[in-house]
Amino acid sequence: MAGAGRRPYNFSAGPAAMPEAVLQRAASEMLDWHGSGMSVMEMSHRGKEFGAICAQAEADLRTLLAVPEHFHILFMQGGGLGENAIVPMNLSRGGQVDFVITGSWSAKSQKEAQRYCQAHVAASNADSNHTQLPAPSTWQLSADASYVHICSNETIHGVEFQELPDLATLGSQAPLVIDFSSHVASRPVDWRRVGLAFGGAQKNLGPAGLTLVIVRDDLLGHALEICPSAFNYRIVADNQSMYNTPPTWGIYIAGLTFQWLLGQTEGGLTGVAAMEQRNLAKAGLLYDFIDASAFYENKVSPDCRSRMNVPFFLRDESRNDAFLAGAREAGLLQLKGHKSVGGMRASIYNAMPLEGVQALVAYMREFERSHA
């Protein structure tokens, strides 16, 4: 394990490492939040204390992601997979929806949506084993789709859109839906190109149990009859995310994370712009090392490599177990790759400092030296 004073670096894909300052703040407020005599978990969601926490979290998220006024921010439950059903129930109107398949998560979204709408596959990168992004100009978009779904960062395959598609220039009037679960707040969002963004909080924002939905106002109010009321965006929005009990703890911790993010600075930039610079530096360091090595390999096309999730392989896979055991010894946790891809995966979300990636690269270099 790591030496005294430092927690190990945690490369989990999710639930994932959180900023230590956020954990410490939550610990210090655990038994008595701001003199209320209660922990946040023990408060009524309708009381003034939690009301203040929730309103602050929403306002901070709006600032952090520069969410325009004509979008609603909803704090929901059900996770990314829940949204795979909730989005089509709210937006599809039972008609045709276009899906761009770029990895496991978008494939799951398309499969689930088939239960609620005609889920048309407009493009897929399956023939490249999900290592490339199909160019938007090649997408077979429908004339009358209710929306177009993409996963803007494929957590398992390590494929990220470096720019969101501009559907208008592709001849589609449909709103773009993005699953941004695993890179939310790691880079700015171009809201002019987005109709709805959703994501679970447990990758980059806080604990599991909170799901973010950021939705353009005109997309509310079209839910299918079968849509549960608690998952009807119009109802959730009209009730300020308190139609039923919201995930209060998750909102509180995510709120602390928003404040932490707003306070980050890098090269004269703040907030998400600062995080983007750090994430570029972290990912660049790791990919450059892997590319220069004959011992390790990343198979994703360089133009769409994820800044957040870096799958990599030892060319000699018989050394995988030794690599992981040595990593644990060195205080580098949860590097095992997803079972569907194999190998290793380093998830380097916002909470991972540059020093953590430097420690990983130093370990990888030493492992190569002693095993090559």
Ligand SMILES: *Cc1c(COP(=O)(O)O)cnc(C)c1O
């Ligand atoms: C983790 C993840 C999900 C699944 O989220 P759950 O909270 O487990 O439902 C969906 N999409 C992406 C891109 C993810 O990374």
